[in-house]
Amino acid sequence: MTTLTQLLPAPVIDEATRHLTENYVFPEVAEQLADLLRRRLAEGAYDVDTAEELSRLVTEDLQSVNGDRHLRLKYHAEEVPPGRGEAVLASIRGQFEDSLGGVPRLELLDGGVALLELGPMLYPLDWSAEPLGAALTLVSRAQALVLDLRGNKGGDPDAVAYVCAHLLDGRTHLNTMHWRGGTRTEQSWTPSHVPGARFGGSKPLYVLTGPDTFSAAEELAYDLQQLGRAVVVGEVTRGGAHPCEGWTVHPNLEVTVPFGRAVNPVSGTNWEGTGVHPDIPCTAADALTRAHELALAKLAE
Known part of the structure; x- marks a missing residue:
């Protein structure tokens, strides 16, 4: 059953920016994005009623600098457990059985x-x-x-x-x-x-x-x-193309952050953005x- 958890954007943004600056594969971009999220928080842009709406707004901002589609504040309709990688495992177990x-x-x-x-x-x-x-x-x-x-x-x-x-x-x-x-x-x-x-x-x-x-x-x-x-x-x-990991930052929200980039031995590059x-x-x-x-x-x- 879906449960409703009080939405306080400030601690969500604090945790998201911490994982971003500690782990994102491009540290300089991480600092730019962290500054952007903090500024948007101070402006009241994240003062919304639902975790789903906060997910959409923050994801748009996370992807606004370099278009990395693995940078997300991901919404989960069902509450997910805390910890690194736990949210996605909990959310996909049923899909695994059904497929x-x-x-x-x-x-x-x-x-x-x-x-x-x-x-x-x-x-x-x-x-x-x-x-x-x-x-x-x-x-x-x-x-x-x-x-x-x-x-x-x-x-x-x-x-x-x-x-x-x-x-x-x-x-x-x-x-x-x-x-x-x-x-x-x-x-x-x-x-x-x-x-x-x-x-x-x-x-x-x-x-x-x-x-x-x-x-x-x-x-x-x-x-x-x-x-x-x-x-x-x-x-x-x-x-x-960037491998990523996720951290639960709210019972219904997970921040996903790429921590590496793939380089193909034949092409010398990858498919990121293209x-x-x-x-x-x-x-x-x-x-x-x-x-x-x-x-x-x-x-x-």
Whole structure:
């Protein structure tokens, strides 16, 4: 049941700016944004009645300097627990169960082409490894694969690496993460072993994208595209490349702050602000039909 908690904007802004200045990957931008939020608070811009309205106003301000879509004051209709990362885990657990562990659709299309939809997000790997592994093992027998990410709004980078491992032939460098301050980096590789069979790195692979494809789902499409492993079909994605963490700052509000940036080893950059651009542009609604046609034509060669 939804509960109503008194809304006091000042402590929310104080906590949000603290997490922002301590963790945002771009410290100079963090200071600009913190000053902006404090000024707007003093002006009375955040004197609103609901947490949902405060979420909207603060998010607009957080994204006003550099357009980082991972910078948010996120509203949760149900109260969420305190702590780092706890709000999002509490809010997505029901979605995980309702989507069969993030694999809501698996279908064999005409001509030996498999369709695998991953969504509405890529869930934490300690939750999702079993359903993802089962689905990817099953489609490994297909002659071609269409991976549908049109409704996928992000999730766990480890799940991205796990999916990629099934679609490539060997351990592969996907990204290098540059953490706040630029003094520490960490490489992301696919795991060397996966349970079950791999679809592998040679059979035709198509990835569907759309304007709702975001964050870790964009990474999955971008990594496979840059490696030359997949043909991306559909529309340009939303453009959020920075890994982020969330902190509960009110029982119904979570501030999410990016603490690193991804650098792809092939492109030397990422999809932040630009999105992933499809190899075969078409409307998201037509992307499945188009990808299926491409797969059948490729198999007929």
